[in-house]
Amino acid sequence: MVLVRPATPAEYAAIGELTVAAYRADGQLDDKPYERVLRDVARRARRNEVLVAVDEESGQLLGTVTFVLPGSDLAQLSRPGEAEFRMLAVDPAAQRRGVGRALVQACLSRAAEHGCSAVVICTRDFAKAAQRLYEGMGFVRAPQLDWSPVPGVNLLGLRRRLPPPAPPAQPERAGRLTSSSAT
Amino acid sequence: MAEEIRAEMVANVWKVVASPGDTVAEGDTLVILESMKMEIPVLAEFDGVVKEIAVNEGDVVQEGDLIAVVE
Numbered sequence A: 001m002v003l004v005r006p007a008t009p010a011e012y013a014a015i016g017e018l019t020v021a022a023y024r025a026d027g028q029l030d031d032k033p034y035e036r037v038l039r040d041v042a043r044r045a046r047r048n049e050v051l052v053a054v055d056e057e058s059g060q061l062l063g064t065v066t067f068v069l070p071g072s073d074l075a076q077l078s079r080p081g082e083a084e085f086r087m088l089a090v091d092p093a094a095q096r097r098g099v100g101r102a103l104v105q106a107c108l109s110r111a112a113e114h115g116c117s118a119v120v121i122c123t124r125d126f127a128k129a130a131q132r133l134y135e136g137m138g139f140v141r142a143p144q145l146d147w148s149p150v151p152g153v154n155l156l157g158l159r160r161r162l163p164p165p166a167p168p169a170q171p172e173r174a175g176r177l178t179s180s181s182a183t
Numbered sequence B: 001m002a003e004e005i006r007a008e009m010v011a012n013v014w015k016v017v018a019s020p021g022d023t024v025a026e027g028d029t030l031v032i033l034e035s036m037k038m039e040i041p042v043l044a045e046f047d048g049v050v051k052e053i054a055v056n057e058g059d060v061v062q063e064g065d066l067i068a069v070v071e
Helices: A009-025 A035-039 A041-045 A099-113 A128-136 A171-182
Strands: A002-006 A049-055 A061-068 A082-090 A118-124 A155-161 B003-006 B011-016 B029-035 B038-043 B048-053 B066-070
Touching: A002 A099, A009 A035, A009 A041, A009 A049, A009 A061, A009 A082, A041 A049, A041 A061, A049 A099, A061 A099, A082 A099, A099 A118, A099 A128, A118 A128, A128 A155, B029 B048, B029 B066
Parallel strands: A082 A118
Antiparallel strands: A002 A049, A049 A061, A061 A082, A118 A155, B003 B066, B011 B029, B029 B038, B048 B066
């Protein structure tokens, strides 16, 4: 089973290497430099929550993602009331085991805990496997979030709406009714 | 001659490499910006001295924001 939990500083070096390996395997380091940023996990943990997926039995590191809220240094898409995640990476040797899905799910749960109405992300246009994962988890294309930081790098925006928070439970009113009927 | 270097996109200031007073050559990296899926070095466009670095690590810059002045 895959367990997702916050990363510990002792894991940062391994997380950095895993992130670079995953991006490289996906062809995302071929055209533009990004490796130094991907490797610097301490930096992204400064103001954001770095999560890891590990094998529950062996403890082996399988993947990582960084959960980002608006106002953080890494926030680039989210507006107030939304969340985003970045630097999602799965060890190329651990793919097709639901690791990416578990990491995305953890971000959705955190966003819901923060009362967010949506999670917004973007992917490279050629990252078809990632897009299939996201679309299978309720993300829909949000073309207004598409952008191109430099010519040749085309990013596709995706948004996953979150259900509104459940209406407050009613024990208070029930309590009042109970007490009024008791008097 | 002074050159104002401005951000060309929304980005996060990932690393400040040069300091005011540094002598830089054309092509030297002053600041490294991080944006979605890439890192973007901000380079000196001619030989000179760094007069000002207007950003700090962790800052978010918007398109057009001043990053550095080289003269």
